[in-house]
Amino acid sequence: MLSLIVLCAGQMMIVIDQNIVNVALPTVQKSLGFSPENLVWVVNAYVIPFGGLLMLAGRLGDLISRKSVFITGITLFSAASLLCGFAGNEFTLIAFRFVQGVGGAIASACILGMVATTFTERRKQAQAIAAYSFASAGGGAIGPLLGGVLTDLVSWNWIFFINAPIGAVVVLVASRVVPKDRGLGLGKGADFLGALLVTAGLMLFVFTIVNAEQAGWGSTQTLVMGPVAILLLVGFVVREATAAQPLLPLKIFRSRPLTAANIVQFLMIAGMFGLLYFGTLYVQRVLGYPSLQAGLGFVPIAVVIAAISLGLSTRLIMKFGRRSMLCTGLVLIIVAFVLLTFARAKVSYVVDFLPATLVMGIGFGLAAPAMMGLGMSAVPANEPGVASGLFNTTQQIGGAIGLTVLSAFVSARTSGLTDSGASETDSLLGGYHIAFLIAAGFVFVGLVCAAVMLRTGAAGQAEAEKDAIAQTRGTVKLSIPGNADESFEQPRPDGRWSIECRNAL
DSSP states (O other): OHHHHHHHHHHHHHHHHHHHHHHHHHHHHHHHHHHHHHHHHHHHHHHHHHHHHHHHHHHHHTTTOOHHHHHHHHHHHHHHHHHHHOOOSSHHHHHHHHHHHHHHHHHHHHHHHHHHHHOOOOHHHHHHHHHHHHHHHHHHHHHHHHHHHHHHHHTHHHHHHHHHHHHHHHHHHHHOOOOOOOOOOOOGTHHHHHHHHHHHHHHHHHHHHHHHHHOOTTSSHHHHHHHHHHHHHHHHHHHHHHOOSSEEEEEGGGOHHHHHHHHHHHHHHHHHHHHHHHHHHHIISSSSOOOHHHHHTTTTHHHHHHHHIIIHHHHHHHHOHHHHHHHHHHHHHHHHHHTTTOOOOOHHHHHHHHHHHHHHHHHHHHHHHHHHHHHHSSSSSSSSHHHHHHHHHHHHHHHHHHHHHHHHHHHHHHHHHHHHOOOHHHHHHHHHHHHHHHHHHHHHHHHHHHHHHOOOOHHHHHHHHHHHHHHOOOEEEEOOOOOOOOOOBBBBSSBBOOOOOOOOO
16 A cells, blocks of 8 residues: 555656646746746746657566666656756756656656556556546646645745655655566567657657647648657657567557547546646636635645545446446536536636536546556556556647647637627636637547447456457466476466466376
8 A cells, every 4th residue: 555655646746746837937937037938948848858758668667667767757857856946047947847857757657557567456456546546636736736835935946846855755665665576678678769759759749739839830840840740650650560579569559448548538638638727727817816826726626536536436436337437427527618618707716616626526536547447457467567658648648739729729719809809808718618618529529439439348348358368368388397298378357377287296
């Protein structure tokens, strides 16, 4: 249990850091003299390496050791955080944020895989994945609150300083309590060309997406870098299809649950970023709440996610199945976004925002553990790191694309209302309504994918087990003195081997 706590603490620290900075940006700009065009790079310098290195880091965990890669990542992340807090100008803060993103990717890529392999019994694994889901979702909701508290009561530097002592404790405890694991060896998947293609492609793709709004979708930069990034990623797929020891074995996508779970996560996170980003803007710019109160406004969703993920989700999943809970959760998330499209300007947080966030919390608390459990349950025992990295990559890409698309629609709608003579508040509100409606559309598509791709009943379970067996089947040869050599296959659906002794002495 202590190993699960320390892994979830590491995940929550990394997720919080992705959101804690947003609230402090105005103060950072004033303190360090950031120009408006460079301020966005306090966020982007972290996001780009984080999104680009997850796949590679996850595979390195499988090849070297997931525990060693995790501890290395947390150490680098914590050290870079400390340096960010001491940054005295634009260049140093952006540079250290880049290093922080590298460390975050290295650590985060292995955590889900470690959770899935440490807890193999179905109920315990469901409970562990539920705790991981809370760490991920709860960290996203707690980030704005912690950022507001530290910025208002201490200084912006402490949004970075706070990671150093937490990271030190995580490293110390993890080195003692997280079970040791032995990697496959670099010779089993050290595809350096594939690593170069996927890292360059993902980093360039994330850079193009997050910078598209500032540079313009029709700018030369976007029109050139976007296709180049896609070509690099296509080259990576071609490479993995032909490499003797691929970085990302494409056979992993034969698993329908894993593929469906990643598609659903991509769409769900694309929508959820709408709540975290535009919900914060709604509370601040429309309802007029200061940063601290705006952060407090997201506490209820974190509490609800914790209550559902850590309390009810495991029992409901064991009783009704992962697919049912995933679809139920997605429906509730859609309902929450639809409720937000009716939010008004001259009412209170309790009336217009709180009910939707509570429904959102219930939905996410049900959907996220079921989704991750579905995906990881079909992963071969020797590839949880790359599957974990894949999950984190789809999450980051989904968030980047979702936020960029929503921002484009919000800007267009807000400008249109302003040009037609609407007040600033009404124009902003109209833009946020569009964001919430499109976010609901993202999640609805995810719901359709889940319903179509994931089969119900025994047939679906049999297919998931068949996929897992197909990817782990092999032959074990035992030589027993005084007996004939015995060769037989006995894989279990969870990717582990059940050894059967025959003709024993």
